[in-house]
Amino acid sequence: MTALHQSSLASFTGDANPYGGGDPYADYRTADFPFTQYANLADRQLGAGVIAANDEFFAQRENLLVPERAEFDPEHFGHKGKIMDGWETRRRRGVSAEHPWPAAEDHDWALVRLGAPGVIRGIVVDTAHFRGNYPQAVSVEAASVPGSPSPGELLSGDVKWTTLVPRTPVGGHAANGFSVSVEQRFTHLRVNQHPDGGIARLRVYGEVVPDPEWLAVLGTFDVVALENGGRVEDASNLFYSPATNTIQPGRSRKMDDGWETRRRRDQGNDWIRYQLVAQAQIRAVEIDTAYLKGNSAGWASVSVKDGESGEWTEILPRTRLQPDTDHRFVLPEPAVGTHARIDIFPDGGISRLRLFGSLTEQGAAGLAARHQELGG
8 A cells, every 4th residue: 555645734633522502513623625626526426426334333324425514413313323414333342351442453444436537636534413423533545446346346455555545533523634645546435434433424526537438439428527527627706506516417406506606796797617628629519507597697608718828719609598498509610629618697607518529639649648647
């Protein structure tokens, strides 16, 4: 195993106070972590899953990836004890009355399949509401395994695991953040809690690195989609919801599953800027305003540029949008670019943006080279 350097971040250790009533998040400990600008590679919407755990006596492992924050009900008990919104294991014991304490190497683990393979920039191990029953320490390892390996195959001893987070003390009822610095593409994680306890949520932030062979077989695909390696670079306003929602898989399921800005009181407009998976030839545009009924953008335009220093070229002129509607446009001529931008007028929101096309020879070659460099 290879240990990796972590940059200095706010960290928490020790118990939180027992719950005393009122807002359970009032004494929650958290910080702003710089890596949260990246996509959550462990998002269920991308296809992530907790595929195995050695123990989940008190609370099931699947809770780790629930998108909403953990909730706490002080009156919620079951036949096994307090029911927690997270993954919680039973208390470990030693081997005898003379040695009742767990051994130093004793720990519980869960295997996580990332929804989209990629380079990990940071991890948050959230112990919300685990005040005196959180793990003393955690560690996280990662592996890159092709296909769809079973838990048995991942644990067989034939897989190379790289330590992303060495065994590190954590705090109860806190967002424990860890930065990661390694240029490698990973597909799976092994999350360890030492020796036992509970973790409410796991977030794994990073950059999607798609399989170039898969994209080549597809031919035409959405070149800005998060699952294919597109990403949001910047946006004018994130008041109600993140711009990354616009490139998530599938259609929006409710209003806050898209991008909505605050109401403008000036003569400006709002926008999102994207980086495509690689240089691509775009042939069609789809703008969806699903569930945005009284707050949809009034008009939208789409532009692309080729390279960081390229000039922006409008490929879809300012066009009227309808509320709660999927709009599709076939471009009269293919447009080549590495970046895209959607401008909405004057404000409001969209739920999804799709840019359909295929990689150019230059784009495909660049993506293949990066995939190989990252060990994909």
